[in-house]
Amino acid sequence: MAENSSQSLNIVGNINSFNVVNVNTVISDEEDKIREWLSPLKPHQRHQGVRADRLDGVGDLFLETSEFGNGVTGIANLLSECYFVPGAQVWERHICGKNTPRPEKEKKACH
Amino acid sequence: MIDSLSDEAGENDLAVAWLYCDFLAHQEQSAPAMLGAILKQLVNMRGIPENVRQTFRKFSDRGVRLPDIVRMLKTTISLLPRVYICIDALDESTPKSRQELLMSLRDIVRESSSTRVLFTGRSHVEEEVKRSLTNVVTIPVSPTEADIRVYLDARLDRDTEPHAMDDDLRRDITRIIPEMISEV
Secondary structure, eight states: OHHHHHHHHHHHHOOGGGGGGHHHHHHHHHHHHHHHHHHOOOOOHHHHHHHHHOTTTHHHHHHHGGGGGSSOOGGGGGGGGGEEEEETTHHHHHHHTOOOOOOOHHHHOOO | HHHHHHHHHHHEEEEEEEEEEOOOTTTTHHHHHHHHHHHHHHHHHHOOOHHHHHHHHHHHHHHOOOHHHHHHHHHHHHTSEEEEEEEEOOOGGGGHHHHHHHHHHHHHHHHHHOOOEEEEEEEEGGEEEHHHHHHHHOOOEEEEEEEEHHHHHHHHTTSSSSGGOHHHHHHHHHHHHOOOOOOO
């Protein structure tokens, strides 16, 4: 399939400058295939769903008062390599009624 | 958090990629697929690098494998000024995928000092993150009562069966749920 793509790119590309649109189409076709090959997951779509459910203002305080918005670094200038926010999604699920199964390990830890 | 980062991306010359782990999508959410989703977002920003094209042309007849994805991610990230990767609900991934994901991110972060990784997840995976990555900063978060009330009011206002609600029930909901949340 990959060889076919590059062959068709060469063939179309060698015809003449009038076929620039065709070359672009072939490249675009390959780019779509690359994206599909990289992953079937669609995080942007998922994010749109999450964003649609989010209410304006809810959670802003977290960004303003935590390390993310302390006025020194800001969320775009984090200093450490890695940040972990425990439990951030738990309360959201609680009040949304989106009950996902809790891992056995966590269930035991609660008793 | 993702929206805030995305808002600042243009001004601060940073690339933002994210991923939502999901209990209900274990089959699709293998480590290569998760990292591939991150790579897919990064290549959407600046175009597909040549090494990604070459890898695709070489291996497009089979599924993408973890070492391929990690290599492509490292190269792509090296072409970007700064990269933020946000991974939500890490605990909802399978232990195997999570381990592979964390190990891969460790390799990537080691080679790119301008990459930042942000996780959310239930607290039992915190130790796994700390074992896998260095310089992990934990930021405890709990919802404010004001946030909960805003959320509940909005949900109740959108109730599709308002006739099933009376003032007493509404009062109970707005009293009990914030109490439950504070115990989470």
